[in-house]
Amino acid sequence: MNGLTLDISCPGNNNFSLEVDCELSASGITAVYGPSGSGKSTLLDCIAGLRQTAPGSTIRLNNETWQDAGNTVPIWQRHIGYVFQDARLFPHLNVQRNLDYALTRRPRTGNIHLEQVITWLELNDLLSRSTETLSAGQKQRVAIGRALLSAPRLLLLDEPLANLDHAARQQCLRCLQQLSQELQLPMLYVSHDIEEVSQLADHLLLLEQGQLVEHGSLLALCSRLDTRLSHEEQAAAILTATVAQHDTEYGLSKLTVDGHSLLVGHLPHAVGQSRRIRIPARDVSVCRHRPSDSSILNILPVSVVEIEDTNTAKLLIRLCLGSQYLLARITRKSCVELGLCIGDKIYAQIKSAALLMETSDSA
Amino acid sequence: MSNAELDAIFLTIALASITTVLLLVLGTPLAWWLSRRRGSVPALLEAVVAMPLILPPTVLGFYLLLLFAPNTFLGRFWQELTGSQLAFSFSALVIGSVIYSLPFVVQPLQTAFERIPQNLLQAAATLGARPVDQFRSLVLPLSRRSFITAASLGFAHTVGEFGVVLMIGGNIPGETQVLSIALYDSVESLRFTEAHRLAGALVVFSLALLFLLYRRDRQRGWRVRA
Structure with missing residues (x-):
């Protein structure tokens, strides 16, 4: 064994x-x-x-x-x-x-x-x-x-x-x-x-x-909702991303997560390297339609996989991005007003600053 | 210096040296055991070890004399083993001195062993060190100073003993007449010049030894092996 x-x-x-x-x-x-x-x-x-x-x-x-x-x-x-x-x-x-x-x-x-x-x-x-x-x-x-x-x-x-x-x-x-x-x-x-x-x-x-x-x-x-981890203030999803491109003009780097692009502050890593990123649930918000005039750069198409069943003011939802998962912490009021259901195709807005680049190398 | 005085000095040094070696051999495991155990049995043993600190030496000498007498088990056993009697012999002095000076060796060692952090021994164990190896490679070097203190105090205290020797050794020149007894003898027979020499020598020896020990204790810190 x-x-x-x-x-x-x-x-x-x-x-x-x-x-x-x-x-x-x-x-x-x-x-x-x-x-x-x-x-x-x-x-x-x-x-x-x-x-x-x-x-x-x-x-x-x-x-x-x-x-x-x-x-x-x-x-x-x-x-x-x-x-x-x-x-x-x-x-x-x-x-x-x-x-x-x-x-x-x-x-x-x-x-x-x-x-x-x-x-x-x-x-x-x-x-x-x-x-x-x-x-x-x-x-x-x-x-x-x-x-x-x-x-x-x-x-x-x-x-x-x-x-x-x-x-x-x-x-x-x-x-x-x-x-x-x-x-x-x-x-x-x-x-x-x-x-x-x-x-x-x-x-x-x-x-x-x-x-x-x-x-x-x-x-x-x-990325699970039912563990102790997701109930901590700093609950976050961890994803594997690949460095795709560096944009020197704006001082940004582009990562891809299962085909979707993410822009983050400029990174020292070479193109093609695989990196781990951590996206805190409190820095992810959701909307039904893709906003065209937002200052937030990263707006990704996701689907709702799971909604936390709770009576508290805030709740967690689990979103599917390609083959990986995101967590979003939103108010229960927003969840009801948006009428979120499992399987809904929506957009996740990620504050650029929320993308923590780690030194991790997890292929 | 007369031959009798030189004999007394030589005998005292021999007695103190043999006693110190025996004390280190017996006292080290005893101190280790006492430092690692909690409970009533170790406490009782600790009290027994400390007894010579407060008992009048003559009390100890009295009981030892009874124990060494030719009609006791120990006395007979000794007689059969060596062909000579135990009481009033150099061997009796060694046994008496070991018991009399035991706390002076065991107590500093026990204190030193208690100060060795258990977590260092654990770290050594995870690195593959067996208990005996841990003792040799960590405990001994980390308590090196206390070994020197223990040996010095054991030696000096044996040099300074009087009551026990008088009770179990008597006053046989070349066999049991140590410095302190020779001094007593000189005073009794009003030989004051000789008494001055012996007393002065003991004072200088004791002061020098304690000064060296205390001065060293003021220079703290580990000596790191490079």
Whole structure:
């Protein structure tokens, strides 16, 4: 069986209990998302073996069982890379020796080279430094490098970018994306930042109060109306788009989404590249007829797929654009006055500014 | 300096050195165990370890003397094993000193072990380090200073012991007559010049050792291995 099989029960304090039963993909980045206290870190600790699970729990990666009835593989034999929020570099060793610590203890089959890791994570200038003198971003890069050098079969990352400033965060995100593509190394990435998640993840695992709510493809989950995600203020659909053309005169770039054009602020990416875009539901409005005199550039023909059934002032509708989906948050009053029904062909207006260009590269 | 004085100095250094080595060997696992456990049993053991700090040394010496007597199990066992009696021997002094100086070694080590962040050990475990490896590669270097403190205090405290030695060792030159006993002996026989030499030497030694320890403790931070 290929993938990460989890059937975990882990009782905690104050009636909290983590209950997760699912099969996760053994490739790409799976984001573990949920509010604080939902059990995200507990889940990672259970997988790593740092926390004891209730009897009857099962943890299996591909053909290798780490935990089942009466059998627990100790942490140091699981070959898991774990990047903690607080880096946890060894204070008595310098950067080079922190990396060596992993290198000398890994299984002989490990094939990630020190030089490679140093290049990827730009560690060359840090090697002789004491870990105490590093910035938060540098520490995390060393921690990621150290975890990689242990030749892990699974990389666990527990909010590794939480303490980083914007620039350092972007640098680390780029590194992680590149690594996930080059190494074929499955990653579990804990975050409570939806932007980070939509930028990075291929799959999504939603946790709430210790319970597994949903898991599956990120793009599919983000466009659904019945998940916790769609009820957050920053609910957004994520689409895959291709860079089609650059318009230097107006400083714009044209993207295509399944044959439909979208104009966004000028992008540095080459024509033909595939990119992920995030369109917040609150920045999408709908109309029956294509307005001819609007300042909004992006007006796309869509069809109504789903309308949220609710009594609140605002509701969400799900719109089909080619083979992908958009979300729009509109008032219930507008929905009634427009007489929206499932299957209606309408137009979605997207504020140009709402198109967030991510550094993600998801083909 | 007379031969008797030199003998006393040599004997004291030998006793303190052997005791310190034994204390480190026995005290390290004990301190580790105490630092990782919660509950009544470790608390009781911790109290027993700390007893020599507050008990008059003569109380400890009294019980040890009873224990070492040739008619007890330990005394007989020792007699059969070595052919000589345990009480009033150098070996008895070593056993007594180990017990007497135990808290001076265990307590600094226990404090140091408690300060080692559990999360560093977890990180080491995920990198493939087994528990013994974690101890060797993280705990030992991170508590290096405390090992030096523990060894120094254990050594110095053994050099300074008097009551226990008097009770279980007596005053046999070359066998159990350590510095503090030799000093007592000199004063009793009104040999004040000799007493001055011995007392002065002990004062200078103790002050120098403690000064070096305290001065080092003011220079904080890890020593990073490059």
